[in-house]
Amino acid sequence: MSVVTPELRAKFDQVVSRYPADQRQSAVIPLLHLFQESHGGSLTTEHQQAVADYLGVPMSKVHEVTTFYTMYSLKPRGKQHISICGTLPCALCGCKDIVEAVQEKLGVAPEQVTADGQFSFQVVECLAQCHQGPVMQVGDTVYGNLTPESAKAVIDALGKKQ
Amino acid sequence: MTEHPKVLTKNFGDPAALGYEGYVANGGYLGLKKALTMQPQEIIDLVKAGNLRGRGGAGFPAAVKWGFLGKTDGPKYLCVNADEGEPGTVKDGPLMENDPHQLIEGVVIACYALGIKSAYIYIRGEFYKAIRIVQAAVDQAYAQGVIGKSVMGSAFQLDIAVHPGAGAYICGEETGLLSSLEGKKGMPKLKPPFPALKGLYGAPTIVNNVETLACVPHILTLGADAWNALGTEKNGGSKLYCVSGHVMKPGYYETRHSITLRELIYDVAGGLKPGRTLKAVVPGGSSSPILTADEIDVRMDFDSLGKAGSMLGSAAVIVMDDSTSMVRALDNLMHFYSHESCGQCTPCREGTAWLHKIMSRIVDGRGEAADIDRMLDITGNMVGNTICVLADAAAFPVQSYIKKFRPEFEEYIQGHKRLSLLGHREEPATVGAH
Numbered sequence: 001m002s003v004v005t006p007e008l009r010a011k012f013d014q015v016v017s018r019y020p021a022d023q024r025q026s027a028v029i030p031l032l033h034l035f036q037e038s039h040g041g042s043l044t045t046e047h048q049q050a051v052a053d054y055l056g057v058p059m060s061k062v063h064e065v066t067t068f069y070t071m072y073s074l075k076p077r078g079k080q081h082i083s084i085c086g087t088l089p090c091a092l093c094g095c096k097d098i099v100e101a102v103q104e105k106l107g108v109a110p111e112q113v114t115a116d117g118q119f120s121f122q123v124v125e126c127l128a129q130c131h132q133g134p135v136m137q138v139g140d141t142v143y144g145n146l147t148p149e150s151a152k153a154v155i156d157a158l159g160k161k162q
Numbered sequence: 163m164t165e166h167p168k169v170l171t172k173n174f175g176d177p178a179a180l181g182y183e184g185y186v187a188n189g190g191y192l193g194l195k196k197a198l199t200m201q202p203q204e205i206i207d208l209v210k211a212g213n214l215r216g217r218g219g220a221g222f223p224a225a226v227k228w229g230f231l232g233k234t235d236g237p238k239y240l241c242v243n244a245d246e247g248e249p250g251t252v253k254d255g256p257l258m259e260n261d262p263h264q265l266i267e268g269v270v271i272a273c274y275a276l277g278i279k280s281a282y283i284y285i286r287g288e289f290y291k292a293i294r295i296v297q298a299a300v301d302q303a304y305a306q307g308v309i310g311k312s313v314m315g316s317a318f319q320l321d322i323a324v325h326p327g328a329g330a331y332i333c334g335e336e337t338g339l340l341s342s343l344e345g346k347k348g349m350p351k352l353k354p355p356f357p358a359l360k361g362l363y364g365a366p367t368i369v370n371n372v373e374t375l376a377c378v379p380h381i382l383t384l385g386a387d388a389w390n391a392l393g394t395e396k397n398g399g400s401k402l403y404c405v406s407g408h409v410m411k412p413g414y415y416e417t418r419h420s421i422t423l424r425e426l427i428y429d430v431a432g433g434l435k436p437g438r439t440l441k442a443v444v445p446g447g448s449s450s451p452i453l454t455a456d457e458i459d460v461r462m463d464f465d466s467l468g469k470a471g472s473m474l475g476s477a478a479v480i481v482m483d484d485s486t487s488m489v490r491a492l493d494n495l496m497h498f499y500s501h502e503s504c505g506q507c508t509p510c511r512e513g514t515a516w517l518h519k520i521m522s523r524i525v526d527g528r529g530e531a532a533d534i535d536r537m538l539d540i541t542g543n544m545v546g547n548t549i550c551v552l553a554d555a556a557a558f559p560v561q562s563y564i565k566k567f568r569p570e571f572e573e574y575i576q577g578h579k580r581l582s583l584l585g586h587r588e589e590p591a592t593v594g595a596h
Contacts, residue, residue, distance in 0.1 A: 018282075018323035020237070023363055025345035029328050032197045033287065061346070068347040068504075069328035072288045083288075085477035088448055088494045089406035091478050091583050125331065125498050127288055130478070133415045138475040140290030 003050045008034060010077045012054055022041065024055045028065050029054070032072060041077040070136035078113045080127055080158050086123040089130035098134045101148035105155050118159060164421045164429070167392050167400045170373070171416040174260040181296060182302045185263040191308065192378030197271045198316050205275035209378060211386035212430055213398030217253075217336070218243055218371030219447060219475040221464035230358035231276055232366035239367040240273050240281040240341060242375060244296075245327050245334040247286055248447035249498060250478030252414045253402035254372035258285070258292040261376070262299035266322065268375030270309060271382060273320050276368060280321050284339050297324045314347040331502035332441050335550045336369035336505065337361075348396040349506045350550035358449055373402055375552045397463035405431035407481040408438065419463035423453070426462060438483040442566070446475025449555030451562035472562075485585035488567040492559060493521040494583065499556035510553035513544040517560060529575040534564055 001042075004012065011034055012027070019026040027052060035047040043066055051061040066072040084099050105110070106119050114121045121136075129135040132144025136151065143154050178184030185191070189207040197205055208224035231238065242265070246254040258265060269281050285293050285302075300322050303309045323346045327345055333348040336365055340362050342348040361367025377399050381389045392400045393445055396421040403426060404414045410432030417430060427433065434440060440455040445462070450473040453460070460470045467474045482491065500518035505511045519532050530536075541557035548554075564571060575578060 016326070020363065023344070026325075026343060028345035029287075029342065030326055033326060033328065055345075057345070064347050065328070065345065069287070069330050071329035086494075087498050088444075088491060089250050089492050092407040092482060092486065092491075093412075093482070094584065096583070124329075125501055126247055128246040128252055128255055128286070128482070130250050131252045131404055133406060133412070137288060140294075142291075 003039075003044075003046050004054060012121060025057045025061065027055060028057070028062055029069070032062070032066060036072060038126070040079065041081050042073040044074075063089075075111065076113055080117050080119050080138055081125065082088075082119065082121035082155075083124040084121060085125070085129065085135050086119065086125045087126040089126075090133035090135060095134035097148050098136065098146050098151050101151050102136070102155065105142070105152045119155065122139040127160060164425055165417055166430075168416060168418040169384075169400045170257065170264070170376055170402060171260070174256070174266065174397070176433075178446060179261060179263070179337075180299070180308050181297075182263060182308075189377075189383070190244055190263055191267055193200050193315075193382035194267050194274075194308070194314065196312060196382045197274055198318070201273045202277060204508075205382070206270065208386055209381055210340075212377075212381040212389045213356075213393065213396050213595070214374065214377055214381060215397060215464055216371060216479070217373040217377070217401070218336075219248065219449075219473070221474060224370065224374050226576065227358065227370075228272070228368060229275055231368055232357060232359040234366055237280060237363070237365045238278045239362045239365060240269060240276065240278045240294075241339060241362060241367060241369045242269060242281065242283040242372060243334060243336060243339055244285040244289070244292070244372045245339060246289070246336050246424055246476075247331045248449065248478060249495070250404060250406050250444060250447050250480040251476040252406070254406040255289055256414055257372050257402070258289070258296050262296045263303070264376050264379060265296065265372055266299055266303050267377035270303075270313060270320060271378050272370065274318050278368070279319050281323075282343055282362070283324045283564065284333070284343055284441050285320065285324060285326055285365070285381060286333070287329055293324060293326055300324060317388040330467065330504075331498075332504045332550070332552060333551065337446065338513070338550065339369060340367065342347070349504045350552075352549050361368045361407050392418060394461060394463045394466075396465060401462070401477060403430075403462065403477045403479060405479045405481065406481075406484070407479050408434060408483040410435060419461065421462050423458040423460050423462060423479065427458065431479075431481070434483050438485065440481070440488055441484045442482045442488065444472045444478070444480035444534060444559075446476040448480065448498065450475045451556055451558050452566060454566050475557060485579045487574070487583050488570050489521075489564055490525060490581065490583035492563045493518075493525045493544065495559050496556070499552065503552055507548035507550075507553065508558070509544045509547040513540050513553060514556045516540055517556065524571070524575055525579060527580060531572070531575055534568065534571050535573065538564060 048062045113150045173179035214224040215221040245568040330348045332344045337347040337351040356369040500514040503514045544553040
């Protein structure tokens with residue numbers, strides 16, 4: 001079965017319509033996002049090939065994009081992927097303690113998935129939330145002004161929501 | 163004490179203003195209405211008279227940039243740079259999340275003035291909320307006839323599309339952004355030709371920052387004189403600043419360009435934590451040369467900070483108190499720039515990587531006394547030798563941190579003062595956060 005479901009295909013068609021008819025490659029980034037969101041936060045070779053086929057661009061052009069941008073993952077991620085900002089403003093506000101707390105709470109190293117498949121985390125560069133550092137982002141939610149305790153509490157709450 | 167105008171942020175905190183009706187009720191789209199009664203060149207002249215400077219960081223006069231747009235019968239584009247990511251910068255995200263129609267109004271006016279029929283809003287991928295809000299506002303603007311086949315009943319036609327990024331600092335550089343919008347790696351392109359002549363899909367293109375465009379409706383409604391009165395000479399209008407780091411009230415604030423860095427830190431952002439003294443301040447995003455505690459009586463406009471040897475940049479103030487290790491702070495930034503270099507130009511790819519490696523070994527206690535001058539030497543081979551300014555952006559902090567805090571680097575290397583970023587005496591760090 002194709003990885004492009006009819007529902008996804010309808011979304012693809014809508015995205016591509018935003019660009020000139022001869023500039024379908026422009027849709028690579030948004031289409032990869034749609035795949036990644038609908039497939040548990042990571043991409044497979046099959047997904048990249050499907051984007052290439054759908055847009056009529058070489059697979060290499062798609063793979064260049066998936067490997068250049070940090071939001072794409074070619075390795076499985078947890079159902080909830082936590083991005084902790086490690087850049088200067090957050091670092092000045094103690095993000096190192098947040099990273100340690102999250103690592104201790106989850107019991108896995110960065111980019112590794114917990115045994116139950118629920119969580120993974122990574123340290124990322126500036127999330128442009130410097131006014132509320134230290135911050136971490138899970139999906140579309142930003143958690144600011146974190147302490148080690150509040151970061152752990154966020155993980156507890158997310159775990160219960162499953 | 164400076165009085166703080168609320169122009170760009172007047173709708174902040176009013177959820178109704180996220181919608182078309184609420185925005186209009188607060189006086190929205192009056193600037194566009196006025197613009198549609200004017201000749202395009204009159205609008206460009208007005209923005210020029212309003213001394214609007216590019217607020218992505220360069221401070222280049224917006225109307226002059228507009229004036230470079232190539233003449234063509236084919237397509238031309240406006241691309242909104244919403245790839246906010248210069249460390250310390252928080253303004254474009256709030257502008258989109260709190261008042262998306264203000265941005266759309268600015269886009270429509272700019273496109274009308276420039277005869278552009280297609281605009282893309284490139285929003286960094288991590289900004290899920292801003293993407294959702296701006297997309298909803300664009301959909302509403304279509305439904306209300308603000309954009310589409312007939313802009314507000316006029317003969318002018320405009321399409322706007324929202325395009326997400328996927329995580330790359332370099333896409334904030336305007337030609338990197340265009341590469342990314344074309345579906346490629348976000349690698350900057352050699353200039354000239356500038357995007358105004360050869361940009362998106364090879365067509366004439368203007369790339370403007372979110373805040374720059376958000377200012378445009380107010381120049382139309384207030385007029386150039388009232389708008390200029392909010393700013394300083396050649397720096398028109400009020401301005402959004404973000405203050406982060408070691409202050410009591412970190413946040414983003416709208417105020418006047420005439421405010422000094424001292425007032426911004428102590429009066430607006432609540433000053434330092436009890437018992438702490440000021441050590442250093444980054445005035446305009448992590449790339450801007452650092453200032454010491456006795457250099458903060460400077461006005462926060464493009465020209466004053468330039469004269470002070472730094473930059474207003476993206477108006478991102480990062481405050482460091484006396485607990486901060488400048489060595490560890492610079493190490494953090496070198497990790498950032500080496501990670502974010504796109505790898506296209508050798509001086510940047512190699513330079514940022516070597517700076518990061520040298521800083522890492524200094525931090526780990528394996529530094530040599532010669533490393534300090536070695537880093538300066540490396541920066542000398544980076545600045546001005548690359549396609550875009552990421553190399554310069556990485557070099558400026560190295561040069562300024564070493565120039566202003568050299569003894570601290572020497573003491574760290576000699577092992578007398580080996581501290582964590584926040585001033586704790588410690589052994590080399592082993593955990594993720596750099």
